[in-house]
Amino acid sequence: MIRDAANTSIMGRAVKNGLISVNTINIRDFSTNTRMMVDDYPYGGGAGMVMEAEPVFRAVNAAKEQCGGNTRVIYLTPQARVLDQLKVEELAREEELIILCGHYEGIDDRVLSEVVTDNISIGDYVLTGGELGALVLMDAVSRFVPGVLNNEESSRFESMKDDLLEYPHYTRPEVWHGMHVPEVLLSGDHVKIEEWRHEQSLERTRQRRPDLLAVSRTVRTVFFGSAEAADTAAQLNREVSLYGELLDYNRNKLKKSRRRFKKNELVLFVTDVPDVEGLEAVTANIRSDGGPAVPVYIGEGPADDSGKCESILSDRGFRTEKSMRIGGRDISEVSLEIRKGTRGK
Numbered sequence: 427m428i429r430d431a432a433n434t435s436i437m438g439r440a441v442k443n444g445l446i447s448v449n450t451i452n453i454r455d456f457s458t459n460t461r462m463m464v465d466d467y468p469y470g471g472g473a474g475m476v477m478e479a480e481p482v483f484r485a486v487n488a489a490k491e492q493c494g495g496n497t498r499v500i501y502l503t504p505q506a507r508v509l510d511q512l513k514v515e516e517l518a519r520e521e522e523l524i525i526l527c528g529h530y531e532g533i534d535d536r537v538l539s540e541v542v543t544d545n546i547s548i549g550d551y552v553l554t555g556g557e558l559g560a561l562v563l564m565d566a567v568s569r570f571v572p573g574v575l576n577n578e579e580s581s582r583f584e585s586m587k588d589d590l591l592e593y594p595h596y597t598r599p600e601v602w603h604g605m606h607v608p609e610v611l612l613s614g615d616h617v618k619i620e621e622w623r624h625e626q627s628l629e630r631t632r633q634r635r636p637d638l639l640a641v642s643r644t645v646r647t648v649f650f651g652s653a654e655a656a657d658t659a660a661q662l663n664r665e666v667s668l669y670g671e672l673l674d675y676n677r678n679k680l681k682k683s684r685r686r687f688k689k690n691e692l693v694l695f696v697t698d699v700p701d702v703e704g705l706e707a708v709t710a711n712i713r714s715d716g717g718p719a720v721p722v723y724i725g726e727g728p729a730d731d732s733g734k735c736e737s738i739l740s741d742r743g744f745r746t747e748k749s750m751r752i753g754g755r756d757i758s759e760v761s762l763e764i765r766k767g768t769r770g771k
């Protein structure tokens with residue numbers, strides 16, 4: 427299934443041109459018994475079969491031997507966050523990926539906890555196996571490999587906004603089934619066309635995917651400061667967001683990777699360094715795309731910037747009424763009651 431699909435269409439062309447390569451490994455080849463079985467009855471009873479740990483372990487190790495050192499191992503499962511474009515771009519920066527596909531009721535949890543680095547779902551529904559998810563992931567990632575898309579195909583995604591739906595597209599004829607192509611597209615006025623397209627994107631998103639105009643956002647906490655305060659930053663992140671993530675900018679590698687943030691996700695810049703040069707300026711620098719960002723000072727004692735943070739927070743529609751103690755430190759409460767329509771800035 428994987429091989430057939432990977433040799434078709436744009437992915438197939440990329441494989442033929444040597445831009446990507448797809449290796450498939452059959453877990454059955456790593457069976458530990460003579461009947462080539464890789465599944466067994468579940469402990470505790472219940473319907474269905476469970477894939478055994480050992481054959482999966484061996485198959486993944488075989489894949490690792492074909493790859494470089496610490497290749498990420500992705501498990502396709504409905505029990506994970508749903509894949510989005512940001513994650514696709516993150517994975518596209520990897521040289522190689524190992525994708526693990528389960529069958530039956532699933533895989534023995536012990537091997538998953540040992541080998542899997544990323545759990546990914548392609549949507550909230552249940553498939554019969556992970557293969558279609560793997561193909562979705564491969565397809566989305568391969569678009570970022572230079573040369574996979576030709577000029578015509580790639581110019582389209584340069585302009586793709588990662589937080590809005592695309593505007594409607596039209597091609598000849600000018601009138602079809604009595605419906606006209608919108609006048610503005612024939613005007614040749616490119617400024618107007620851009621404006622119109624942006625309007626359409628917004629309106630479509632409002633109509634079809636209002637959830638993308640997020641009332642509840644993902645929060646990424648960027649931390650820079652002492653080792654003791656890192657924990658506090660992690661706790662703060664958990665307090666304010668269901669799907670938060672702490673990025674420790676003490677790690678140079680992360681800082682250098684110039685991470686991109688989604689337009690509508692909120693970035694908290696958390697530090698306990700009192701003389702960190704202009705908390706606001708650093709925050710703006712991290713969020714250089716102009717998306718929402720809030721500086722939070724978690725140092726002890728008075729800090730000039732901490733009061734300022736509170737006012738910045740409330741200016742932007744966050745409630746900061748009471749202060750809270752996290753990890754023995756007083757900080758402003760960052761309550762994410764984001765008003766509808768509070769976007770950008």
Ligand code: 4GY
Nearest residue numbers: 502503528532547548552553559
């Ligand atoms: N949804 N997103 C999905 C899936 C099938 C039992 C584990 C999904 O990614 N994969 O539904 N996969 C199950 C079947 C074993 C995978």
